[in-house]
Amino acid sequence: MVNISNLWQYLALQSPLHSTLSGDAFNLTKMGFTAHTLPALPYAYDALEPHISAQIMELHHSKHHQAYVTNLNAALESHVAAVAANDIASQIALQQAIKFNGGGHINHSLFWKNLAPTGSDETSPAAAKELVAAIEKTWGSLESFKKAFSATLLGIQGSGWGWLVKEAGDGAGLRIVTTKDQDPVVGGDVPIFGVDMWEHAYYLQYLNGKAAYVENIWNVINWKTAEARFSGKSGEKTEL
Amino acid sequence: MSSTLLRTAPVLRGALRASGVLKPAAMASMSFVRGKATLPDLPYDYGALEPHISGKIMELHHKKHHQTYVNGLNSALETIEEAKSKGDFTKAASIAPLLNFHGGGHINHSLFWENLAPASRDGGGEPDGALKKAIDSDFGSFDTFRKQMNTALAAIQGSGWAWLVKDKSAGTLGLVTRANQDPVAGPYVPLMGIDAWEHAYYLQYENRKAEYFDAIWNVINWKTVAARFEKS
Structure with a gap:
């Protein structure tokens, strides 16, 4: 006690940030805090330009x-x-x-x-063969998925995120979901990729023109990361 | 109070009836033409609140953001009216989130x-008279009220607003925050609001929102707030 x-x-x-570094008095790490x-x-910061x-x-x-x-x-x-x-x-x-x-x-x-430098190989959906096949199975085509995802992003009222998730459970179907403010995707669903729809994510460049931001974000989606998350090989859960 | 409203009242029919869900206190400062919401003129120039709020922010905020809400509101009202005429109440009800938001x-x-004004005119300073008395009595002092309002603004998680309100049932002043574009309703009369959406400050203050919350007190129009208080 x-x-x-x-x-x-x-x-x-x-x-x-200092508390865990300090060994005196109480060891917060031992108490369950990291x-x-x-x-x-x-x-680099400029890698996603323009x-x-x-x-x-x-x-x-x-x-x-x-x-x-x-x-x-x-x-x-x-x-x-x-x-x-x-x-x-x-x-x-x-x-x-x-x-x-x-x-x-x-x-x-x-x-x-789940973003990657402009023009890199990772930004090509070809880097996500299994995922794209599953997307086509669900939405008919990659294009109609992108359309549905973009419309969902633009429908967010206030701050929030749009996600492509792989649902928990045996079916493991794909689904587009939104989370408000900073609510994370939880409950076993696996986030494949997310797009930040807070105004700070685009306002300095796109101002009120968020549709243009949504259109352009597709140029920097990291499909390689998305594939790894879809196949359960990203190892990210343990990192976070 | 609502000359705009009265002027257009005779032609209000159909779609406007659906807007009866909007609170009268709020309608007082909104303009309607032929049952449609319209963008009200700013009571000052875009650059008039500088250096506290930049002209560019004000222009985008008024001309683009507010206009989008006006358009969205009219479109929601039209959809509801159309659904109503077809007896499609499921469709009408499905529009509720859009009606609330826009x-x-x-x-x-x-x-x-209207609760902002150039610092060179009615903006800034402190309230006086009955409003000052009420603030002193319900918050302790103007300074305490101001601090509490800034704390409430800083604590908003995501987009939203903070309001000084009069609680009609209790007869007291209070502070409330609202998520996104939820309007102040129920027992509360909005007296003064501060927009905490990022679009309200980001071009000038970036992530330093506390600086925006400090600066905006220089352009609060206490005359407007006092008038709302007296009417409440």
Whole structure:
């Protein structure tokens, strides 16, 4: 049993990212807390130009995604303390912050990897033979899938994401889903790829013209990543 | 209060009846022509709120975003009216989310433009008179109210709005936030709203939204807010 008043004091004095590095006082790692870190982008900020500008990518990754990581760590630290204190009310109060910031971290981590540099081999659907076959089986053709997916993205009211997911269970059918704000895809469905429809994902370049953003994002979808996720070989679950 | 509304009232039929779902308080600041929602003129120039809100943001926000809500609202109302005339209530009901989103977007932005004003004219400062008294009594002080409103704005997860409202049932002032374009309704009368959608600040403030939430107090039109308070 830890000394609770000391723990609160300790948490109040620590910045989120430092706590696990410090071995004094309490070992938060042992208490079930591992600090999350901002993953490096697998390409340069300007690699998606002209479809997504370097300025957008830099802000989106180094500021927005970082904020989700920072706030997730802070919420998880508080949660560990609340669990240690057997304080259920505080645990419940933290759930929304964990969902929002944890979702933001998961979603952006998936997003960066399901995009690829303009003109690279990964941006060709030929890099996803099994997936494309399944898409054609479900939607008739890749084109009609893209149309349906784009329409779904443009129908999102407010901030959110559009996803192609492989459903949980034996059938493992493909489905287009949206999640609001930073809600992640959970419950066993496997996200194949996602498109961020928050305004910060496109506004500096496309302004209110989000249809053009949606049209252009198809030029930088990473079909190789999508295929790996579809076949269950991406190994990403353990990374996150 | 609603000269625009009264002027066009005689020609309101059909489609407009369906817009009875919109709250009267909100309709006061919306314009209709022949039963259609129209984009209201801004009561100041696009550049008039600079340096706090850039002219480019104001122009896109008014001319493009608000116009899209107006168009979406009219289209939702038409679809509902058409469905109604065919007795297709399933279809009419299916339009509810679009009516809420675009109707709310039209209401919210119409209220927003009017509760802003250039810092060189009626914008900024602090409320006085009965409104000041009510704020002091319900929040402790103007400064506390301002801090609470900024905290509420910063805590919005995703797109949405924060509002100073009068709770008609309790008779008190309060703060509420609304997701996306959900309009303020029920027992609440919207007195002052701040748009926390990214399109409201991103071109100028990027991810630094706290700076936008600080700056906007320089262009709050307390005359408008006081007038809404007196009517509520």
